[in-house]
Amino acid sequence: MDPSLREDLLEAICLLTRDSQRSPGIREIASALDKPEGEIQSGVTTLAADGDVIYENDGTVTLTATGQELGKRVAKKHETLQCFLSEILGMDRSSASDEACVLEHAVSDDTINRIGTYMQSPPRRWSRGQGAEGHDTSPLPALTDFNEGDNLIVSGILGRERASRLLDLGVVPGERVRIKRKLANHALVVQIKGCDVALSPEVAASICVERSG
């Protein structure tokens, strides 16, 4: 049996069992995976023979200890990847989920752990500008790194205190901005959502941007 089908099945059964607090039947698994019942039926039979699940007489499927463990691991990989793709890389949620469905079978446990740690501990970009060390090591350019006339896309704001008024004015991730004026001290006028906004240098330095295409 195809190993990725095996993982998909175990993951689906694991999630279904967790959500509904009872063992699912073939039909539920088939609809969760969006696959024909026949294929699921034969897959489950194989899994039962391998000792990953117990195929009960009433038609429900229960995970054994080994099946449970593998299923959980795949489910966690999926969640971590989806979160990474959507929150850190900014993909939209449904394509992040689809992509995660494919990647989860190939990715190693080590990679997943590293991605997990990356998302747990505050990455360097969040501390940038607040301490001296972060300054030139930051991988993300700020508004102040660009020039008059540049068209940019906001990728994040550092520091929560300041963020509030910026958020109100529309400086949110994904928004387009254009630098209309830049003074020698890096005070800026940017155009955002059709309005001109004047920013102090330290505020401008806290807005991470990318060049728009």
Added chain:
Amino acid sequence: MRFALIGNPGVGKSTIFNQLTGLGVEVNRYPGTAVALETGNVCYKKEKFEVINLPGIYSLDGNTDEEVLVRDFLLKGDADALIAVLDAPRLERNLYLLLQVSEFELPMIMIVNKMDEAERLGLSLDIGRLSGQLGVDVIGVAALQGRNVDRIVPAALGTARPATVRTPYDHHIEAALTSLEKTLSTPRHKNLLALQGMSQDPLLIDTAGSIAREIEQRHRMSVHQIIATNRHNYARTLASDVVAIGESKRSFDVDSLLTRTMPGIPILVATLGFMLLSVFVIGSWMERIIVSAFTNGVITPFASLGLPPLATQVGLSLLVALQAGLGIAFPFVFTFYVGLSLLEDSGYMTRAAFLADRAMHRIGLHGEAIIPMVIGFGCTVPAVMSVRILKTRREQTIAAFLITMVPCSARTVVIAGIVAAFVGILWAFSIYLIVFVLIVVSALFLSRITPGEQFGMIVEMTPLRCPQARLVLAKSWLRIKEFLFIAMPVLVITSIALGLFQYFGIIDAFQAIVEPLTTSLLGLPAYASTALLFGIFRKELAFETLAVLAGTADLGSVMNGVQLYTFAIISVLFVPCVSTIAVLYRNLGARIAVLASLYSLGLGIFIGALINFLMK
């Protein structure tokens, strides 16, 4: 019936409010804040309705005084219908606030104002479609031309209803909202606020808080940020559906001159200089007229009534206080307010703030602080009132301290009347120079010791346009009323107190006690201390009292140059006037009022003693 106008700053709420209500506008200060609510009446079909002009805000989720006030107003459901005002050329940004307002489920109608400007920019808005999307009545208005303003009240009366539009939030947020609604049965808008840490309900804030932490862990973004992003995205979807962009009539971009260092800075200096100069010229001319009219028309007749001495003393003190109030308020403060409103309404003030940001940074402030500082040259009281535009307590404190040192028009009278007249014009300028150096030094010192974080400037640049005389006058009038409301009682009370002190000989006793200090430390005649004391009441009174006590208007004949110079610099620096102390107390609390007074008292005496010591 009560209507409330709500919307972003600068969308034209006041323009509409003034057209609806006409005269008889009242301003109510909200307890505990410096924010004012304007209330007026409108007549329609022989019935009277109340209209409230809420302060302009960008969001209902923030913690500035204005935002808190408007949010509380909505939570209390204090209006029968909301009139949401949006700016047609900036529809998308304005819809962000509208989406928040909709969540409160209050009956409302919506106005898209500045349709004329949108047309000029080549934007066409599908009002009918917008109305369908939002589920409320929408009226396209051009308030400046009066277009469709007459439709506002009938619509608010007839068709106000809660908007049906709802922002689709991220599924974690939606799940949290549903679960809060199920478990605590609190409404959606309260749950949304609670998720962002704003709620009075301890159970709700607790539950919402733990959910919010979970969401933030997952998203690595604050709930506030997620919600804001969702709203902006939805606002964009809505706006892109109703706004069609066409050909715009291009005009010359004046900002290419105003916001560059060259020639922006020279223009800034010239504009501010011109404004101060004209306020001073117009002000002193008007003051002379008012003061002499008051003296001849009221004070002299009163003094010749021949009442018992105590009554005469009290009565005169009262009249002098009124004279002082009127003599400062109308000539200087009102003229200043007109100039200020012109700068604000033309949109120039935001350019000035942008250019001044750099200099202000050096002294621990940022660009917006230029506004209170400039006002300070006119009168300290409104300047202190305006520090609330600065966002942090730290900046407000620093700015308030510095403003009390800026030479206001009354202090300019002292410098001109004593130093320029008897010592020399260059010496008069040297006082400004000394004060300026002291301000910078104090600023550097204060920015080191004042606790709190510095917050940069984030200012929306309002479009440049020609200010409307009616709005400028209405705004200045409201402000002057506020000024009189604060300053008048203080002036009257202090004046009467000083009068009584004088009557019972307390002033002489004071003069005797501080005499060693006055004569040896400062090298001034003993009566100078009394003159300085009167200066606390009103700065130019120091000069006038000195002349009275010296027994001659020719001060040069009784005091030498060093003495006059020392006296002038002390009265300029030392203790802000009582009205300033009152407004400091009102806006920043007793601690700052006391500290600022003591600081300037100490500084005045120190510099005075230093000059006396060096130049003797």
